[in-house]
Amino acid sequence: MVMSGGYQAQSSHTLMRVGLGSIVLLLVLAFGAATALIEFKTGVRAYATGESLWSKGRQAAVYHLNRYTETDDPAHLNQAREGLVTPLAYRKARQAMTASPMKAQRAAEMFREGGSHADDIPRLINVYRYMGYSSLFHSPLQIWRDADPHILRLEEILTLLSEDEIDSAEYPNLRDEVDRINQELVAMESDFSSSLGRIDRTLNGLLLLTVATVLALAGVLVTMLFVSAARRMARTEDELRTTLEHAAVGMARLSLSGIIRSANQRFAQTLGYPQDSLEGMQLDQLLLLNEGETALDMPSLRHRVLRHGTWTLTRDEPWTREDGTPLWLEFTFSAVRDHRGRIADYIVVVDDISHHRSQVEKLSYEASHDSLTGAINRREFLNRLAICLENTGYERSRHALCFVDLDYFKEINDTHGHQAGDDCLIQLCRIIRAQLREGDILARLGGDEFALIFTYCPVDVAERLAEELRQRIADHIFSSGSITFRLSASIGVTEIRSHHGDPESVMEAADRACYGAKEHGRNHVYVVSLDDPDTEKAPGGS
Secondary structure: OOOOHHHHHHHHHHHHHHHHHHHHHHHHHHHHHHHHHHHHHHHHHHHHHHHHHHHHHHHHHHHHHHHHHHHOOHHHHHHHHHHOHHHHHHHHHHHHHHOOOOOHHHHHHHHHHOOOOOOHHHHHHHHHHHHOOOHHHHHHHHHHHHOHHHHHHHHHHHHHHHOOOOOHHHHHHHHHHHHHHHHHHHHHHHHHHHHHHHHHHHHHHHHHHHHHHHHHHHHHHHHHHHHHHHHHHOOOHHHHHHHHHHOOOEEEEEOOOOEEEEEOHHHHHHHOOOHHHHOOOEHHHHOEOOOOOEOOOHHHHHHHHHHHOEEEEEOOOOEEOOOOOEEOEEEEEEEEEOOOOOEEEEEEEEEEOHHHHHHHHHHHHHHHEOOOOOOEOHHHHHHHHHHHHHHHHHHOOOEEEEEEEEOOHHHHHHHHOHHHHHHHHHHHHHHHHHHOOOOOEEEEEEOOEEEEEEOOOOHHHHHHHHHHHHHHHHHOEEEEOOEEEEOOEEEEEEEEOHHHOOHHHHHHHHHHHHHHHHHOOOOEEEEEOOOOOOOEEEEEEO
16 A cells, blocks of 8 residues: 555654653653763762761770870860861761751751851752662661770760769770770771762763763664665655655765766755765765775664664764764664665764763763862872872883871861852862873862872882972962962872882871871871871971
């Protein structure tokens, strides 16, 4: 039975509307899912930042409790009490979130008291609200709860010392208990960070799976539309030409040898050629790579189309138009068959996917970089550090890791607000980047903590570079609006060599070095050697 032309046109338009509507729906759903996943990833990073603040508070409390038992200086009790503010406030925030119904306002107040950034607080609450009871988030929450007795014991010890309830003869035993608690909390912090890392990787996988699934479904829908159109166009040459001219995408008809028989205006516009000049040209000559090799093999094309019905060619590099514009193009080939079912011609559809590629690259960038400073984030930095460790094995090379921590940065936030703090961090990154050599790596680990890898750099050279950086920071006048202020930085340096084990060991050494710089009065460079733990020095500072 032969359908009338009007019925065929109506059927074609209906199919096109349904197909395009499905694609739009897929894109909307993909956008919503991707946005939600990115928001959850940002929330997970907020928990990582909170863990860093929690850890700093724990370190301060332990340090000053021990110092009090050595000096009986009441100032250490006050500083220990300040250190416990964040862990205790975060505990109250968690209790508010677990209440039924959730006490979101109370949780927000406690997160704010604990030092969380105002922008992070809604994400911290929302992540708990929507993921807190999922198996994905069970492990970090359990670790958080398990840390409560240790923090409460530190608070109890602080209270007993403040009220002179403990005899000084018990101080050695008390220090041993505090050190034991500290070791257990350090292990819990490490497990908590690892759990967040696993969650982040899972969300990355879900994000990639969502994008890939939508692209695959959209590709299937588009291919089905074009294959259906190609079959209808095979009925008559006039119908084919009419369809080509009015198609919403770039389309052309190819001979079996790859000669363009006809092309519509959109196809010509995409490739940047006049429409009338395309007829008679070899498509494979238009698709020449930079090395002069063609991206299209006609015998291979015939085999693929016979086997799969359609074949999609996506170039591995941008194609340059006549006017010099680089484009990422995707070509979809399908067969036009004669009345005996043999391939008579090909229909090729060209799609400019430059915007899609830029969006994918943007998502990838956002997943691996800090949004404020543009430096890579902690997760990406650990990957780079692992690569450096691996390279040192077979290259027999040396690299150096530096931790940079601004001194008294919290006072800037407290006095001038978070905007001033953000402006300060941006300016700090500019100073650091000016110090970096080609191939060096800069990352923001969280808050005011930054890490640098001086690649192919002995530790003595890294020590000199770190000292120059410390001096530049100390000499720089930071500003935010009309406010100006000076800051200093404590910098820890350690060497990266293949026998130093895993990235965590090197990170721990750099962190210990940074802590040593602060213990020496801040505004210092402090070097820690993993090869000889007893060899530590603070070469510079004021």
